[in-house]
Amino acid sequence: xxxxxxxxGGLVQAxxxxxxxxxxxGRTFSNHALGWFRQAPGKARAEREFVAAINRYGxxxxxxxxxxxxxxxxxxxxxxxxxxxxxxKPEDTAVYYCAADSRQACAxxxxxxxxxxxxxxxxVSS
Numbered sequence: 001x002x003x004x005x006x007x008x009g010g011l012v013q014a015x016x017x018x019x020x021x022x023x024x025x026g027r028t029f030s031n032h033a034l035g036w037f038r039q040a041p042g043k044a045r046a047e048r049e050f051v052a053a054i055n056r057y058g059x060x061x062x063x064x065x066x067x068x069x070x071x072x073x074x075x076x077x078x079x080x081x082x083x084x085x086x087x088x089k090p091e092d093t094a095v096y097y098c099a100a101d102s103r104q105a106c107a108x109x110x111x112x113x114x115x116x117x118x119x120x121x122x123x124v125s126s
Contacts, residue, residue: 003027004098009120012088016124020083022098022117029100030076031056035113036083038094038122046110048097052083053106061106066092088124095119 008020022034035053039045052072054060060072069088074081081098099113107113 003115004029004100004117006096006098006117006120009096009122011123011125014088014090014124014126016088017084017086018088018122020085020096020098020120020122022081022083024079024100024115028079029081029115030079032100032102032115033104033106034072034074034081035099035101035106036072036081037097037099037110037113038092039097039119040094048110049094050108051096053108054081055104055106057104059104059106061108063108085122088122090124090126093122093124095121 006022033055036051037048038051039048052062054072054074069086071084097119098117100115101113
């Protein structure tokens with residue numbers, strides 16, 4: 001059972017924007033690091049690509065391909081983390097997954113993260 005729930009995915013034209021949300025019903029992740037990964041079609045779970053993360057101190061990291069286009073704000077009062085995606089490109093098409101971990105290092109590897117959601121589809125048309 002997923003401990004996180006993503007929403008906000010959809011179909012958008014290249015150059016457009018989407019905001020993904022990730023909530024944690026029934027539990028608190030305000031002290032956790034929170035991250036976003038994406039899995040392109042045909043790729044396995046272990047091949048999920050790190051996109052962005054933020055720890056409890058507000059420190060963020062991003063994969064180079066999204067720097068300047070994506071941001072990862074968090075709202076601890078709402079127990080929610082977002083992925084604001086601007087200037088979307090067709091190569092951003094993937095299923096986007098939210099992840100959480102009590103540690104703060106925000107590693108870029110799938111295996112480091114403990115909690116996962118079930119994903120939300122983002123499709124960017126050219």
